[in-house]
Amino acid sequence: MKCALVTGGSRGIGRAVCAKMAAMGYYVLINYKSNTEEANKTLHLVKGNGSNGELLQFDVADKEQIKEVLESWINANGDKIIEVLINNAGVRDDSLMVWLKDEQWDKVINTSLNSFFYVTRLVLDSMMVNRYGRIINVVSLSGIKGLPGQTNYSAAKAGVIGATKALAQEVGRSGITVNAVAPGYIKTDMTEELDEKELRRTIPVNRFGLPEEVAHAVGFLASKEASYITAEVLSINGGLYS
Template sequence: MKCALVTGGSRGIGRAICYKMAQMGYYVLINYKSNQGEADKTLAQIKQDGGDGELLKFDVADKVDIQQVLNGWIEANTEKYVEILINNAGVKDDVLLMWMKDEQWDNVIKTSLDGFFYVTRLLINDMLVRRYGRIVNVVSLSGLKGLPGQINYSAAKAGVIGATKALAQEVGRRGITVNAVAPGFIKTDMTEGLDEKSLKAMIPVHRFGTPEEVAHAVGFLASAEAAYITGEVLSINGGLYS
């Protein structure tokens, strides 16, 4: 059974990507860290729409947790394999550098950058053996442009962008593509505190994006038809920055 793993899949962009993967016919592994209620809602909707999947609770910032839970699932489910990996999990903890605490730096870096490394390393070997795989990393406008107050988040996402380009060169000959999508301002709970009225005036399409619009782009990059696209970062920001 072909599976798609979506980290941080319980809500927001991650939830929309889970729905998209289910629509594409994949058995969806919905990773979440702590919000069981939202994860349950995501899985329930997938099943209601005729798809299937299961929840995988682990912290992508914790390599021991990843090893125990994700590797444990791999060993226990020999009839299933992860063909699609969407590294979506990420957190923000915004503050100016001069006031940033060690734990604010560590938590944001570990969730995005360490999470990418440990989860991808665990799954890449099976993709190499099968000579097929799709890896899509959800990064950010912040990782391309840099945003004040987001030194940690910008550094984390820029790191994943660099890793995306490097890994694409390592595994391309084995039928594995590695790409990234870089959303701008998307209407999720992560942008609820922003001044949408003033910010959308800066965006050429004059609105925030939707999680579904990001998921559609992820679905394309995760498809068989995108086989000749790798090492790319697709901006989804309404023309704000390119």
């Protein structure tokens, strides 16, 4: 059974990506940290899109939890192959650097950057053996442009962009592509507190994006038709920055 693992799959972009993977015929592994109710809503959506899946609860910021839960699942499910990995989980904790606390830095780096390493390394083995895989990392405009008040988040996402380009060169001969999508302002929980009316004036298409629009791009990069695209970062920001 071919599976797609989506970290941070309980809400927002992650939920839309889970639905897209289900529509593409994948058995969807929905990772989430704590909100079981929202994760179950995603699972219901996956089933409504004609596929099936299951919940994998672990904190991507905790490498021991990743090892305990994800490695155990891989070892216990030899009949299921994780063919697509979407590293979507991330967290913001904004502050100007002069006031940025150690714990704010550590939380964002662990969740948005270190998780890429620990999750991807576990999944990569079977992709190498099967000589096929799709890895898509959800980064951010912040990781390309840098945004004030987001030194920690910008550093984490820029780190994932660099890792995307490096890993793509390591595994390309094994039939594995590694790409990233970089959303701008997308209507999710993470942007609820922003002044959309004011900010959309800075966006050429004059609106925030939708999670489903990001998911559509992820779906393309996860497809067999995208086999000659790797080490790329696709901006999804309505023309705000390129």
